[in-house]
Amino acid sequence: MLTNEIFEKLKSEFGENILECNDQQPVDHFIVVKSEKLFEICHTLRDDDDFLFDYLMSLSGMDLNENLGVVYHLYSMKLKHKLVLKVMVPKTDPKTPSVERIWRTADWHEREAYDLMGIEFTGHHNLIRILCPYDWEGHPLRKDYQTPESYHGMKTSS
């Protein structure tokens, strides 16, 4: 299935929760959805006979200055088609549903996105830092991140 066909089918099921479909630009075609119904949308994408996206290839966080975003790359082993799904959350309250219960891969990916970008995945069973030390302050890959002077008495600058 092509991205615009998936978009039409999702639109008929979830209505205005599906925001836009970008299939014009010379990049991977993607669909933007609202974060409220994300869990149900992902459930449909995995279990519907037309989609069968059984493989989450990657989950990445991004910083768009006023918003934070999460990008899901999906692949169907059976139907051999791909989908890029995007969701935006405001920086003041970066909460989005966790898809860890749908694809187990998302467990560590969501912990990484939380660690480095500060996106909070509600419903994740163990949302703690994965790369930085547990007592690290801030989320380092955000654009407005200020590098601290020192960590445990060790200087960060040379």
Next chain:
Amino acid sequence: MGLLNRLDDPYEGGGIVLGKIEDILNWGRSKSNWYLHFGLACCAIEFMAMNASHFDFMRFGTIPRTSPRQADFIMITGTVTFKMAERIKILYEQMAEPKYVISVGSCSNCGGPYWEHGYHVLKGVDKIIPVDVYIPGCPPRPEAFQEGMIKLQKKINEQAIFNKRKRLKKEQSDDNK
């Protein structure tokens, strides 16, 4: 010391060598260094080549140990992050004296490519533990490892074992004159 070359053609009269005990002890120490390898990044991959048969690191008498308590020196190969720095310090403190440190590669020497913008990288392992030999390179070639090992052996050979304090005091008083 070239003693092995003499095995086929020994000294006359049974082969007696006169020397200082200190030199013999140092010779033994420098030729059997057991090490704790702390591999952190690509330098550790290069170090695997160093350990394989072509370059044969064991010809220096070095044997890899898995415990810091059995090691004479620790080899820091790779990027030292803050998270790892604390562990390195613990391992170094667990080693028995006399102990040495070899810092391998740009990252552990000075921070390497992360020297300016790495929020997570310690800018040189010498900020937390004293380093005896720095091996430059990114990553260093096995020849550089050999050079570094020879440097460490030279350093051990020149070290004082007996009456260290007395000698140090004498040197200091000599300096003051």
